[in-house]
Amino acid sequence: MSLDKSDVEKIAHLARLAINENDIPDYVRDLTNIFELVEQLSTADTSDILPMAHPLDANQRLRADEVTETNQRDLFQSIAPKTEAGVYLVPQVIE
């Protein structure tokens, strides 16, 4: 398969990645090459094969519904780009 410029722009948008216009031809080439590599999977007969989501086929471990973590808001917010009054600040979303 072959990707084009608009595919790359769409994927970058879905991934919330700003990419330079000048780099798009490189992404088109590299992603196309990588998906060509991945195309080899289509040669495998996987009918009736159960997808393997976990290497040991383990199930999610459950625990009692009890509070186990203490509040560390001040510590965690000490490394945040921008906070005020205990909340994280981002550009205004609602007018």
Place this chain on the structure above:
Amino acid sequence: MHNKSLSELSTSLHNGEFSSVELTQHYLDRIAAHNSSLNAFITVTADRALEQARAADLRLQQKTAATLTGIPLAHKDIFCTQGIRTSCGSKMLDNFIAPYNATVVEKLNAAGMVTLGKTNMDEFAMGSSNETSFYGTVKNPWDTDRVPGGSSGGSAAAMAARLAPIATGTDTGGSIRQPASLCNLTGLKPTYGRISRYGMIAFASSLDQAGPMAKSAEDAALLLNEMAGFDARDSTSVERDVPDYTASLTASIEGLRIGLPKEFFGEGLDPDVAATIEAAIKTYVSLGATVKQISLPNSHLSVPTYYVVAPAECSSNLSRMDGVRFGHRCEDPKDLLDLYQRSRGEGFGEEVKRRIMIGTYALSAGYYDAYYLKAQQCRRLISDDFKQAFNDVDVIMGPTAPTTAFNLGEKNDDPVAMYLADIYTISTNLAGLPGMSIPAGFVNGLPVGLQIIGNYFDEARLLNVAHRYQQATDWHQQIPADFN
């Protein structure tokens, strides 16, 4: 001092031949002398190290010390270290001071080990040459024009140059074993779930596993003893007792059944590397092992399967790097979308962006079945090949990497060529099996690693098999001339 094994260092510390402060200072001096030429460390934590060393000396005096108390180590910069920058090799986390310790760090601190610093790595562990790091390339001490391998390239270079007695690494598709191979080290990726992933910055959560990078199998066993174990804070941690991995190191390997997959010796393997591996197998035969030709017929699907599964998981894991709660944020975002896009666009390097985009595409509407589901099915085919093989053999052997260390810059313009550097290691991660790389000789002065793959939770056997080889050979004791 820096050529002693961990058990020799431990004995000397316990006997008072030298203190942990003296030992730590020795390594800090070596780092100061050599790091500028290798770029193995991103952060050196000299003051903290000496503080930890003084505490270790107190434990040694009070006779409350454990085996590894007072022994320095280097952590790959993927493990969160409280109060210390944890960059994961990325501009995105250049300002990230971890607010807590990874379980691995916590355990090794509790054992009394001394953290020398945080080692360089491919950005978010995505790379096979340590060239994707925001902090610059790492040089291979065996030839500084060549790569150390990746992604744990800083730990590998630090160990090869004897800037630390032992180091931690992580392995998602070969990131412990391939650099161990290229730098003449003993590296072990344990069974998935054996070591806690808590506080280890996630790349591909169903593949990531931490492990030791060491001078010998004996040293690796000592560190694994402390790293392994159940952790309630990692939902995929396995509840299973940890054996003493040193207990069976010297056991006989008479009658050991070695499987040699024909797919690991085919096209793409450097003939000199192949000859070195064949010589190592002969050594095993002389030690009493038997050899059987086997087949892992779906091996050719490993790299393509990995390059769907790993990017898919990475695109999900790295979505948390959004410039809101921690990490890099762009200047003057005009709205929330702009904040996300520019923070991520500026914070991530090219390889990370490529993989996020592959994963995003593979998981997007209309493509999920064709890529992700198909890859998960192929993953089972690959895993079933190993299950079948282990009915007849105890361990599987082959080369760790198809070539010795390649030149810096050689594969930078061709991601697919770089991905093939992990062609023999990736299948082990997909199956969740333990794998090792041990020094097996040299080609034109560059190290070659022998890969040993074991059945689930068979780390003790791998270490035993590696140790017996290291009793019969001295490849693992070779040190690059400029760093002795």
